Amino acid sequence: MAVDKALGEYQHPLMQQYWARLNTRFPQVAEIFEEAMAEALLVIDRPDLDAYLDAASFLGRLGRGVEPMLVFLEEWPSVVAAVGKEALTPVLDFVKAMQKSPNGKAITSFLQTLAAVARRLQSVEQLQHYLDIARDLMARTTGSIHGHHTTFPSPGLPFFFEHAPRVLDLLSVGGMWNWVDYGIRNYSHHPERQEEYFGLKLADSRAVLQRERRGTLFADVERQLDLYLRALWRDGDQLVPYSTAFDELRKPIPYYDKLGLRVPDVFEDAGMIGGIDRYRAVLAHMVGHRRWSTPQIADNWSPFQRMAVEFFEDCRVEMLLCREYPGLRRIFLALHPKPVEDACDPETTSCLRHRLAMLSRALLDPDHGYRDSDLNAYVARFHTMLADGAANTTDTAGLALSYVAKTRRQSDQFAKVHFDDTVIDYRDDNRHLWQFIEDSDDEEFFDDPDKSKVRESEVVGLPPRHYPEWDTHSKTYRPDWTSVYEALHPSGNPADIDKLLQKHAALAKQLKRLLDLLKPQDKVRIRYQEEGSELDLDVAIRSLIDFKGGATPDPRINMSHRTDGRNIAVLLLVDLSESLNEKVGTGGTGQTILELSQEAVSLLAWAIDRLGDPLAIAGFHSNTRHEVRYQHIKGFSEQWDDEVKARVAAMEAGWSTRMGAALRHAGHYLGARKADKRILLVLTDGEPADIDVTDPEHLRADTKKAVEELDTQGITTFCLSLDPKADEYVREIFGNRWRVLDRIERLPEQLPMLYLSLTK
């Protein structure tokens, strides 16, 4: 059969294997298969490819034509890039549910916008909420028209899918749920209206959309919050959003752990306090704990006692925060409930929460107006404790325990608890405050078998070059201390790089505009020439005056024009150590730093190529001082062509970062260039380190020394660091010539921009 023949023709044995696994005869799929696989290979790890192909294969056999399979093959890699491969099971489950219902036709619409939706939601949990909304919409609008039974598909569902990305541009997933719910409640019995509602054509559909839009989306203020942490608190950690709209019983509460600071995905205004300030209050409170709280052993304390300690400690850190920025008090007080003094009846109800919430109010609010004498006594003791210093968590806990003992009531044990006005929602859940000695499940325990896997050394050819290393303790060089092996970087598939560049087509366009501005004005004026193309009037008159005055006139009265004022040679040195294999982004689902570096390097090379500055690219890593590897990716004289792209495509990461040796070796090449300006641009994700060095200071000092050596050779070194904590050491090493990139995801865009701004 003609089709079969065309389908079987993959050169590569793996492609043949993938195609076989897909098991399809749709010719349309064959057309896009290669391209789809190329993209899939970028984001889906080999072991997960089978699941991807099986899912596609399953979609091809639903009896709904080629579309579902086609769309899935094309879109799924983007979904994985946005929320991770874990999304596959819930998505397939949902597809199966649609297939079983009369809504099978909408499967294609669902898949068509799934990637766009995933990009807006950023986590599997959030995507799950989206699927739940769709499932609910489907269940409540299918087959219920005018009492007919289950033969009608949901009229609104395909429209809902079509517009979901737009809706999520405006609303959090919780807001989307309210919008959907309104549509169902009002139009479940009017098929046409329902279509119009979910197609955003009805006025009230748009009105509800606007109404739900209240509040501040995390996605819109993320950068501001990053800046806030860094500028006001010198704290810089990952911010991770969660959705608040779905857990009715246990509203999620902010918290922080090893992975970052967890905050809600949207904050509505609370009275006078805007969403952004609510975020700031949450972050400030957590910063307070991170600065001033120490974990307490929880085992011997009752839950009541722990609750009291938390209230007191929360107030202590807030008092200290307000010392730093007094205006915070206004925000805290506006967000803090003001419990009414006699609201809780101790005869019938457990009032401890109520008492503590009042106390918390009183500790922060000088005008609290509560009359209770115990309360006032403890407020006074609290302020005395903080009068001359920050006090500490242990003292605070002592005060809290004494308060619980002093005010204890039998009814505190009652099952009925007074909750009104006791929830302070900008405070985190205080999980950091407690340490349980019993049954500690050791999270720290990870054993990564890959770590010990040493890549085989394929060093061949050139003998090593030796470089000295600076010993900061004795203030002397250790001669010939490091051995640098250089090699041509292995090659991969240049088409991969073209794909990456294509992916950034919009950015490239933007860069192109900048490049055109930067392109040296074709003509540069050179003055003071004896022979030139034109008389320089200013200078000529001056010479004439000199001449009249009897002095020897300056004969250099002409000027000429030269094209191309830029005379810059640049070498990009890329850190290729093991840590580049780490994934970027929430939950470690995104690309690796290495992949982002590849994109960035490609874009930079492309941009510099257009500018015409000579550029070399090299990668380095090390495995003790005896084996520092320096790999040529692009030479100064090479063009940005397929050969070079092939090497970028094959970039791999492993081992450590002996930076000084690599810098010296790069300097050896760059120093040989004739250029007005020689720039060594270092791209790294961490500080210098190697496994045979235990004192971190040593390689830092050596790298600093190497930078100074380069400086005396007339080479300017600039470091772009991807380590958010780099401030602590980059300044020491690179002086003023460094920048830290906070959002690694933006590296591809930022690296070329940085270069352009540096050489403006």
Added chain:
Amino acid sequence: MTDKTQYLVKQEPFYQAQGREVALYEAAYAAKLPVMVKGPTGCGKSRFVEYMAWKLQKPLITVACNEDMTASDLVGRYLLDANGTRWLDGPLTTAARIGAICYLDEIVEARQDTTVVIHPLTDHRRTLPIDKKGELIEAHPDFQLVISYNPGYQSLMKDLKQSTKQRFTAFDFDYPAPELETSILAKETGLAEGTAAKLVKIGQVGRNLKGHGLDEGISTRLLVYAATLIKRGVDAQDACRMALVRPITDDADIRATLDHAIDTTFI
């Protein structure tokens, strides 16, 4: 002969020392070594030089360097007048003749071929050849060359040549520590210490963003501006926005962040 006294710093400028720089400068001056003062804009480099000139009771000639400056702008040139032509010394020549401290402010702004004229003045020869007049000036024993230089420029295109750098002794300045900076603001403008400390706090907030969206933080000079405005009765928050935020950034997110710091610091 030029009147020296016109270049004397008449009144003691207020200068708050950050470390031992005053004594070290005196030593460098005694040895007539050229001095380079490094540091970010507005951290007190010029003020320091002015103060030292006063303390040593030596004339001070300051040149603000720029890109269009030529060597003749430093050395001098012939001018046309009624009787033909007349030679006019440039500031560098004047300083070398009368024994002044010549301060080339923001030297990197000048083109590199301009800056080479200072070379013969910076080594043991201490001479200045004036090619046009065929004159070789021996620098006056009191003459000293001082340059200021901001290494934090984000453009790598503006930098001093190694051959120039290697001729100077150097002081590394930075924005003063918070307590010092507070007392500088208070003494310079008469603002109360408490308010000055708040301004310094905003300065710190801005400096935390250096390298993260701001090329340079908020300078001491800008803090002095804000203090001056407040002292004149301008509302503190307005003064901060006007003197500390608007001049340094157009980035909306950074503005919002600094504004918030201002709103929660001055209440």
